[in-house]
Amino acid sequence: MAAPSSPQPRVMVLPFPAQGHVMPLMKLSHRLVDHGLEVDFVNTDFNHARVLKVMAAETGAAAGGIHMVSFPDGMGPDGYRTDIAMLGNGLPAAMLGPLEETIRSRKIKWVIADVSMSWAMELAATAGVRVALFSTFSTAVVALRLHVPKLIDDGIIDECGTVMRNEMIHLSPKMPPIEAAEIPWASLGGSPDRMRVFIKNVLKTNPAISLAAAVICNTFEEIESDALDLVPNALPVGPLEAPLASSSSSAAGQFWPEDATCLAWLDAQTRGSVIYVAFGSFTVLDAAHFEELADGLELTGRSFLWAVRPNFTDGVVGEGWLDAFKRRVEGKGLVVGWAPQQRVLAHPSVACFVSHCGWNSTMEALRHGVPFLCWPYFADQFCNQSYVCNVWGTGVKLLADKRGVVTKEEIKNKVAHLLSDEKIKARVAMWKHAACASIAEGGSSHVNLLKLVNLLREQ
Structure with a gap:
C-alpha cells in the first residue's frame, strides 16, 4: 500500500489593500501555485467583496487554485480608503489577531507580506511563522527607503520629512537620480502632518527589511543590479505576469471589471499605431488636466485607447462632456473603464504608453517593449520616471507649463x-529582450523563483 502523499507547503500572502499592491502579489501567487505550493491570499473584507464581484462578472472565474480569504481593515463601511496613511495605520490592530488565528488553524509555516505591511514581521514571534517581504516598488525605492536615516543625518530632510535642501539624490551610477522633493514619502504627504506620519513609519519599519528571510522584488538583475546590492536578502523574480491563458487568472485580483472588447478594437488597428493611456488605480486629474489630455490625444491625429476608471477625475468633468468626446473621436479613439493592461501592452498595435509610471505598469511595458510618455502623479512614480528617462532611456517626460498644466500641444x-526617436526604439527592444531572457528557463529571475520555492518548502 502506497504511503499517503504529504501535504503541500502552505503560504499566506498579505498585500497592502490597494490595487497596485494586490495585483503583483497575485501574479507571484500564481507562480507559487504553478510549483505546487498552496496559497492563502489575504484581502481586506472591503476589497474581497470587490474582487468577488469582478470574478462573478467574468463568467464564474475562479482564483486558479489560490484560496481567497479576508479580514476587516478597521474602517467602517464609509471609511475613506483612498487615504493611504489612515488606512495603513489601522491595519495592524484590525488584522494581527485574525491572521495569527488563521496561521495556527491552517498550519501555515510561511507568510509573504507586502513591504508596506512589514508590521506582519510580528507574526514570526507570535505565530511561529517565517516571514519574507515583497516589494511592490522598484528595488531602488527600497534602497532609498533604507537611506532615509542618512538623508536626515545629512540635513537633506528633517525627521518630519520636510525637505531642507532640495538636492539631487544619486545612490549609485546605475540607479535613478531623484530630487529630494520627489522622494516617495515627501510626494505622498501632501501636508506636514501626513509627511511626518509616513517618515515615522519608514523609520519604524525599516529594521523589518533586514530581518526578513528574503525581500522578493518584482524586478530583474540586469536593470537593478546596483540597487539589489543595497537591499539585504534581495531576491529579484520579475517581471511578474499573470497567466494569459484565460481572463479568470487576472480577474482574481482586480477591483474593476476589465473591458476586453478593446482587444478586438486593437486587432483592427495598424501595427504600432495606437497610443495607450492609463494612469493606474490612484491618479486623479482635475478638469483642466483631464480636458487637456483628451484634446491632446485628439490633436495627435493617431488612434488611441484610453482607460478612464470611474473615479479618475475629481468630479468637475461631467459625464456629458466625456460622452460628447467619445462621440467626437469615434472610429479613431476608444475610451474604456478599465483595460486588461497586460494584454494591451502585449498587443502589436500599441505604439507607446502614456503612463503614471507605477512600478507594475513600468515593468509590464518594459517586458513588452513599449516606450513611455511619463506623467507621474505621486509616491514612487517620480523615481520610476527617472529610471525610464535618465537610466534606461526608454521614454520621455511630459512637462507642465507655468500654470502647472500639461498642455495638448506638449502631448x-x-x-x-x-x-x-530611433535610439529610444533600440533601447526599448534591448530591454525587452533582457526582461524576457530573465524569466525564461535558466534566466536570472527564473533561477531566483526556484530558490524562493525551495525556501518556502523549508519547514
Whole structure:
C-alpha cells in the first residue's frame, strides 16, 4: 500500500489593500501555485467583496487554485480608503489577531507580506511563522527607503520629512537620480502632518527589511543590479505576469471589471499605431488636466485607447462632456473603464504608453517593449520616471507649463518625438529582450523563483 502523499507547503500572502499592491502579489501567487505550493491570499473584507464581484462578472472565474480569504481593515463601511496613511495605520490592530488565528488553524509555516505591511514581521514571534517581504516598488525605492536615516543625518530632510535642501539624490551610477522633493514619502504627504506620519513609519519599519528571510522584488538583475546590492536578502523574480491563458487568472485580483472588447478594437488597428493611456488605480486629474489630455490625444491625429476608471477625475468633468468626446473621436479613439493592461501592452498595435509610471505598469511595458510618455502623479512614480528617462532611456517626460498644466500641444509634440526617436526604439527592444531572457528557463529571475520555492518548502 502506497504511503499517503504529504501535504503541500502552505503560504499566506498579505498585500497592502490597494490595487497596485494586490495585483503583483497575485501574479507571484500564481507562480507559487504553478510549483505546487498552496496559497492563502489575504484581502481586506472591503476589497474581497470587490474582487468577488469582478470574478462573478467574468463568467464564474475562479482564483486558479489560490484560496481567497479576508479580514476587516478597521474602517467602517464609509471609511475613506483612498487615504493611504489612515488606512495603513489601522491595519495592524484590525488584522494581527485574525491572521495569527488563521496561521495556527491552517498550519501555515510561511507568510509573504507586502513591504508596506512589514508590521506582519510580528507574526514570526507570535505565530511561529517565517516571514519574507515583497516589494511592490522598484528595488531602488527600497534602497532609498533604507537611506532615509542618512538623508536626515545629512540635513537633506528633517525627521518630519520636510525637505531642507532640495538636492539631487544619486545612490549609485546605475540607479535613478531623484530630487529630494520627489522622494516617495515627501510626494505622498501632501501636508506636514501626513509627511511626518509616513517618515515615522519608514523609520519604524525599516529594521523589518533586514530581518526578513528574503525581500522578493518584482524586478530583474540586469536593470537593478546596483540597487539589489543595497537591499539585504534581495531576491529579484520579475517581471511578474499573470497567466494569459484565460481572463479568470487576472480577474482574481482586480477591483474593476476589465473591458476586453478593446482587444478586438486593437486587432483592427495598424501595427504600432495606437497610443495607450492609463494612469493606474490612484491618479486623479482635475478638469483642466483631464480636458487637456483628451484634446491632446485628439490633436495627435493617431488612434488611441484610453482607460478612464470611474473615479479618475475629481468630479468637475461631467459625464456629458466625456460622452460628447467619445462621440467626437469615434472610429479613431476608444475610451474604456478599465483595460486588461497586460494584454494591451502585449498587443502589436500599441505604439507607446502614456503612463503614471507605477512600478507594475513600468515593468509590464518594459517586458513588452513599449516606450513611455511619463506623467507621474505621486509616491514612487517620480523615481520610476527617472529610471525610464535618465537610466534606461526608454521614454520621455511630459512637462507642465507655468500654470502647472500639461498642455495638448506638449502631448502632441512629445508623442511625435517619442515615436520618431530611433535610439529610444533600440533601447526599448534591448530591454525587452533582457526582461524576457530573465524569466525564461535558466534566466536570472527564473533561477531566483526556484530558490524562493525551495525556501518556502523549508519547514
